Amino acid sequence: MTPNSRHPNARHAPPRTADAQQTGATTKISTGGAMTLNAATASTGKVVKKPSFVEPDLDSRKSLPVPRPARRRRRADRWSGVVWVAPALVMYAVFVLYPLGQSVQFSFYEWDGIGPATPAGLDNWKAIFTEPELFGSVIHAFVLILFYTVLPVSIGLVAASLIRELRVGPFNTAARVVLFIPQVLPPVAAGIAWTWMFSTDGLVNQSLRAVGLESFTRAWLGDFTFALPAVGIIGFWLSLGFCTVLLLSGIGKIDPSLYEAARLDGAGRVGEFFAVTLPGLRQEIAVCATITTIAALASFDVVQIATQGGPGYQTMVPGVEIYRLTFLEQQVGQASALAVFLAALVLLVIWPIQRIGRHE
Amino acid sequence: MSAASSTLVDRISRVAILMALMMFAVIPLLSMFTAALAPQNSTPPGLAWPADPQWHNFVDAWTAANFLTLFQSSVLIVLGVVPAAVAMATAAGYGLAQLAVPGGRLINAILLVGLTLPFEALITPLYYNLRDMGLLGSRWAVILPLIGLLMPFGVFWMRASFLKAETALTEAAKLDGASAWQIFRRIQLPLAVPALSALTILFFLATWNQYLLPLVLIDDPSMRTVAGGLGAFQGEHGTNIALLCAGSLLIIAPSLAVFLILQRHFVKALLQGAVK
Numbered sequence: 029m030t031p032n033s034r035h036p037n038a039r040h041a042p043p044r045t046a047d048a049q050q051t052g053a054t055t056k057i058s059t060g061g062a063m064t065l066n067a068a069t070a071s072t073g074k075v076v077k078k079p080s081f082v083e084p085d086l087d088s089r090k091s092l093p094v095p096r097p098a099r100r101r102r103r104a105d106r107w108s109g110v111v112w113v114a115p116a117l118v119m120y121a122v123f124v125l126y127p128l129g130q131s132v133q134f135s136f137y138e139w140d141g142i143g144p145a146t147p148a149g150l151d152n153w154k155a156i157f158t159e160p161e162l163f164g165s166v167i168h169a170f171v172l173i174l175f176y177t178v179l180p181v182s183i184g185l186v187a188a189s190l191i192r193e194l195r196v197g198p199f200n201t202a203a204r205v206v207l208f209i210p211q212v213l214p215p216v217a218a219g220i221a222w223t224w225m226f227s228t229d230g231l232v233n234q235s236l237r238a239v240g241l242e243s244f245t246r247a248w249l250g251d252f253t254f255a256l257p258a259v260g261i262i263g264f265w266l267s268l269g270f271c272t273v274l275l276l277s278g279i280g281k282i283d284p285s286l287y288e289a290a291r292l293d294g295a296g297r298v299g300e301f302f303a304v305t306l307p308g309l310r311q312e313i314a315v316c317a318t319i320t321t322i323a324a325l326a327s328f329d330v331v332q333i334a335t336q337g338g339p340g341y342q343t344m345v346p347g348v349e350i351y352r353l354t355f356l357e358q359q360v361g362q363a364s365a366l367a368v369f370l371a372a373l374v375l376l377v378i379w380p381i382q383r384i385g386r387h388e
Numbered sequence: 389m390s391a392a393s394s395t396l397v398d399r400i401s402r403v404a405i406l407m408a409l410m411m412f413a414v415i416p417l418l419s420m421f422t423a424a425l426a427p428q429n430s431t432p433p434g435l436a437w438p439a440d441p442q443w444h445n446f447v448d449a450w451t452a453a454n455f456l457t458l459f460q461s462s463v464l465i466v467l468g469v470v471p472a473a474v475a476m477a478t479a480a481g482y483g484l485a486q487l488a489v490p491g492g493r494l495i496n497a498i499l500l501v502g503l504t505l506p507f508e509a510l511i512t513p514l515y516y517n518l519r520d521m522g523l524l525g526s527r528w529a530v531i532l533p534l535i536g537l538l539m540p541f542g543v544f545w546m547r548a549s550f551l552k553a554e555t556a557l558t559e560a561a562k563l564d565g566a567s568a569w570q571i572f573r574r575i576q577l578p579l580a581v582p583a584l585s586a587l588t589i590l591f592f593l594a595t596w597n598q599y600l601l602p603l604v605l606i607d608d609p610s611m612r613t614v615a616g617g618l619g620a621f622q623g624e625h626g627t628n629i630a631l632l633c634a635g636s637l638l639i640i641a642p643s644l645a646v647f648l649i650l651q652r653h654f655v656k657a658l659l660q661g662a663v664k
Binding site for chain 1: 540614
């Protein structure tokens with residue numbers, strides 16, 4: 029958004045502005061649930077005011093109010109700022125903070141949602157680690173990170189470094205748009221499309237038959253061994269295009285002279301990748317990893333549509349388990365403990381990824 | 389660009405890789421499309437143009453999915469969420485960035501908590517609270533919590549934009565005695581338009597594609613978002629592959645159309661959303 033970030037070489041432009049530093053020290057986040065809302069930049073540090081290179085909007089300068097004597101007291105000014113923040117804070121407090129507190133509270137009770145709640149101590153929390161069904165869902169969420177995050181980022185990196193950049197042109201514009209389609213559709217639609225792809229008569233089995241691998245065909249989402257990887261592939265499909273385009277836009281910002289220098293030093297394609305591309309993409313990699321990891325740990329839509337956690341509990345993930353416990357089994361306390369655990373888990377896993385992105 | 393990347397082999401491999409990635413992105417949709425044209429209640433092949441395309445399936449699915457109602461319902465929910473959420477996030481972002489609100493750092497920290505919070509972590513208490521408020525089953529049950537849930541992202545997004553904004557002009561206006569509102573309206577808001585429109589697109593996507601909240605908080609599928617209705621449609625017509633595929637395509641068509649028309653803005657918003 030700054031004039032700098034539009035400049036292709038902004039990242040390596042010598043006098044780094046306060047803003048560029050700021051970007052390095054930001055926190056990338058994403059709201060949970062669907063991958064639709066992708067991430068934000070949360071600046072936690074102080075911003076050093078810098079002279080802006082933006083030519084100020086002349087119209088707004090012209091239409092500035094007629095000067096008035098500054099009489100307002102500083103303190104009153106500060107408190108009037110509360111009015112600006114209040115609506116957002118009220119909505120956030122009522123619909124996020126308060127329920128979050130309730131989740132914590134519920135987690136120490138046994139409650140069916142109707143009758144009186146009885147204190148349960150740490151039972152619900154212990155159950156997360158001792159009940160195979162609950163602990164399994166947490167393990168599955170981590171397995172999904174492999175498909176939602178590790179594979180798309182790795183393959184996206186290789187693809188992006190081979191493609192190097194999306195130049196301006198109709199084909200490249202089309203490529204960018206098409207690669208983004210999975211990211212824009214409701215994840216529910218992705219779930220339905222892939223349920224069809226993985227079905228007995230779907231394209232996956234049709235392709236296997238076409239190449240003579242008839243014996244490998246199966247109802248993938250109903251298979252005890254392959255259901256979880258199959259769900260993972262749906263997540264892989266959701267993440268891959270987005271990660272590739274994001275990494276490509278990052279590669280475009282790497283100073284070409286760094287590649288020339290690496291070439292002169294005798295680096296081959298692989299050497300170049302590790303010496304220039306990978307370090308240059310640190311921030312983009314961290315962003316991709318953060319967004320997709322949250323999507324993996326907090327997955328709900330795709331799993332609920334494709335398998336609802338089955339067969340058995342083979343694809344059960346915390347999100348679906350929370351839903352099931354609350355609304356089908358009336359175990360509100362247990363659901364709440366898992367919910368709070370999931371929220372904490374996301375923070376715990378995201379934190380180290382953020383550090384990778386910040387360090388330069 | 390290094391010289392090597394402009395060789396013919398490189399160019400061909402670039403196009404080939406891109407084509408492969410594009411193919412992978414659209415193939416599930418193509419497979420749905422050919423299946424949607426197969427006779428109803430048949431078992432179509434995964435991907436093959438049907439001998440006798442049944443275009444009528446789309447008409448049947450239109451009726452079966454209650455498409456018009458669902459679309460209207462989604463629009464109502466989007467209209468309830470997006471303008472309000474964007475306005476609140478903008479005001480709060482401005483307050484935190486420019487007005488030195490007392491306790492600003494604490495407010496930031498509190499909002500940070502909500503940034504990575506999975507919606508599932510709140511859905512249980514939200515259900516009981518909205519029931520007690522008497523809102524369960526109405527569109528407000530989705531609109532109000534969604535505004536709250538979008539706040540951390542939106543406020544940080546707008547705050548980051550206002551932090552980077554022009555300061556010299558603001559200082560000058562302050563010396564001239566302009567009020568916070570005047571500075572906001574005349575100087576800061578016009579400069580924040582790009583951030584604002586990107587946020588609008590992201591909030592639109594988050595609302596339009598929202599599945600969990602409508603599923604849990606609104607019983608009647610015809611009052612949900614398109615995504616919520618799609619889930620119910622799958623439950624009803626799961627065995628009729630042709631109808632299910634036709635209905636799903638119909639339901640995703642409007643958002644796909646909006647995306648293709650505004651693609652430049654969408655791609656920019658999503659990329660900015662990631663790295664700013």
